[in-house]
Amino acid sequence: MFQICTQKKTILSVEDIISLIGNKCDGVIGQLTEDWGETLFSALSRAGGKAFSNMAVGYNNVDVNAANKYGVAVGNTPGVLTETTAELAASLSLSAARRIVEADNFMRAGLYDGWLPHLFVGNLLKGQTVGVIGAGRIGSAYARMMVEGFKMNLIYYDLYQATRLEKFVTAYGQFLKANGEQPVTWKRASSMEEVLREADVISLHPILDKTTYHLINKERLAMMKKEAILVNCSRGPVIHEVALVEHLKANPMFRVGLDVFEDEPYMKPGLADMKNAIVVPHIASASKWTREGMATLAALNVLGKIKGYPVWSDTNRVEPFLDEKSRPPAACPSIVNSKSLGLPVSKL
Numbered sequence: 001m002f003q004i005c006t007q008k009k010t011i012l013s014v015e016d017i018i019s020l021i022g023n024k025c026d027g028v029i030g031q032l033t034e035d036w037g038e039t040l041f042s043a044l045s046r047a048g049g050k051a052f053s054n055m056a057v058g059y060n061n062v063d064v065n066a067a068n069k070y071g072v073a074v075g076n077t078p079g080v081l082t083e084t085t086a087e088l089a090a091s092l093s094l095s096a097a098r099r100i101v102e103a104d105n106f107m108r109a110g111l112y113d114g115w116l117p118h119l120f121v122g123n124l125l126k127g128q129t130v131g132v133i134g135a136g137r138i139g140s141a142y143a144r145m146m147v148e149g150f151k152m153n154l155i156y157y158d159l160y161q162a163t164r165l166e167k168f169v170t171a172y173g174q175f176l177k178a179n180g181e182q183p184v185t186w187k188r189a190s191s192m193e194e195v196l197r198e199a200d201v202i203s204l205h206p207i208l209d210k211t212t213y214h215l216i217n218k219e220r221l222a223m224m225k226k227e228a229i230l231v232n233c234s235r236g237p238v239i240h241e242v243a244l245v246e247h248l249k250a251n252p253m254f255r256v257g258l259d260v261f262e263d264e265p266y267m268k269p270g271l272a273d274m275k276n277a278i279v280v281p282h283i284a285s286a287s288k289w290t291r292e293g294m295a296t297l298a299a300l301n302v303l304g305k306i307k308g309y310p311v312w313s314d315t316n317r318v319e320p321f322l323d324e325k326s327r328p329p330a331a332c333p334s335i336v337n338s339k340s341l342g343l344p345v346s347k348l
C-alpha cells in the first residue's frame with residue numbers, strides 16, 4: 001500500500017517522520033530537507049523497511065553509513081535534473097551579467113525616464129572565461145551551455161578529468177575557427193584558486209561534503225576579479241554566506257546568483273538587501289518534466305528494492321525509466337550504497 005504524506009508542514013522533523021513510519025513501513029521517499037541519520041534508519045528498520053530514496057540527486061542530508069548499518073538501500077535521482085539545473089545556473093549567470101533583476105525592479109518602480117548610455121551597464125560574456133568548480137553531470141552541462149551559447153572560454157576544476165567536456169570544447173573551437181571566428185579554449189585547472197583568479201563567471205557544481213564545505217570563503221572571494229560573477233546551484237554551505245555578504249558590500253560590481261543558502265530557508269542577515277545579489281528559492285530542478293522524473297525515479301528506487309530487483313548498471317542512463325509508454329525496467333534506477341550492501345547489478 002502506498003501512503004502519501006499530507007502534513008501541512010514544508011519541512012518534516014525527525015519526530016514527524018518517525019510517527020509517519022509507525023510500526024510497519026517497507027520504504028520511504030523523502031526530501032533533501034530531512035535529516036536521515038541513525039535515528040530514522042533505525043526506526044525504518046524496526047518497521048521492516050528496506051529502502052529509502054531522496055527525491056534529489058544530492059544526498060548530503062543522508063548518513064549513508066547509518067543506512068548501511070541497518071541494511072537500508074539509499075536511492076537518489078541523477079540525470080533527470082542535469083539540464084534543468086544547468087539551465088537555471090545559466091539563467092542566473094545571464095541575469096547577473098546583464099543586471100536583469102535590478103533593471104526589472106527599476107522599471108516597476110517607475111524610475112525609467114528614458115534611454116541613457118550608462119543605464120544598467122553589465123558584462124559581455126562573449127570571449128570571457130567561464131569557470132566551473134565541480135565538472136560532473138550538471139557542471140559539464142552548464143559549461144557546454146556557456147561555451148556553445150556565448151562563446152566563452154572554459155576553465156574548470158574537478159578531482160577527475162572531464163574528458164567528454166574537453167572534447168566538446170575542442171571540437172566547437174575547431175568549428176568556430178573553420179568559420180573564421182575566434183575559437184573557444186579550455187583548461188583544466190590544477191587548483192581551485194586558479195579558476196577563481198582567472199574566470200569572469202564562476203559556477204559551483206560540486207557535491208556537498210567535508211571537502212567542499214565553505215569552499216568559497218573570505219580569502220577565496222578576495223582572489224576573484226572585482227567584477228566577477230559567482231553562481232551557486234549546488235548546496236548553500238559550499239559558500240561561507242556571511243563572508244559573501246561582506247564581499248558583496250565591499251565590491252558593488254561583484255555579483256552573485258544564488259539558488260541555495262547556508263541555512264535554508266533563511267538567508268544570512270544583509271543578503272536580501274544587496275542589489276548585486278540575485279536570490280531564488282532552490283528552484284534549479286523545478287521544471288515539470290524534471291520534477292515528474294525525479295518523483296518517478298525515487299518511487300522506482302524504493303519499489304525496486306521492495307520487489308528485490310537488482311540495481312541498474314548505469315545510473316546516468318535513466319531514460320528507460322521515464323518512458324511513459326512502456327513498463328520501466330525491473331531494476332532500481334540509482335542506489336548509492338549498492339556496493340556496500342552487496343546488491344546485484346542488473347544485466348539489462
Ligand SMILES: NC(=O)C1=CN([C@@H]2O[C@H](COP(=O)(O)OP(=O)(O)OC[C@H]3O[C@@H](n4cnc5c(N)ncnc54)[C@H](O)[C@@H]3O)[C@@H](O)[C@H]2O)C=CC1
Nearest residue numbers: 058085134135136137138158159206207211233234284285
Ligand atoms: N540547486 C538544486 O536544485 C540542485 C542542486 N544539485 C546539487 O548539485 C550537485 C552535483 O550534482 P551532479 O552534477 O549530478 O553530481 P556529479 O556527481 O555528477 O558531480 C559532482 C562533481 O563534483 C566533483 N567534486 C567532488 N568533490 C569536489 C571537490 N572537493 N572539488 C571539486 N570538485 C569536486 C566530483 O568529482 C563530480 O565531478 C548535487 O550533489 C547537489 O548537491 C543538484 C541538482 C539540483
Ligand SMILES: O=C(O)C(=O)CO
Nearest residue numbers: 055056057058081285
Ligand atoms: O536534486 C537535488 O539535489 C536538489 O537540490 C533538488 O533538485
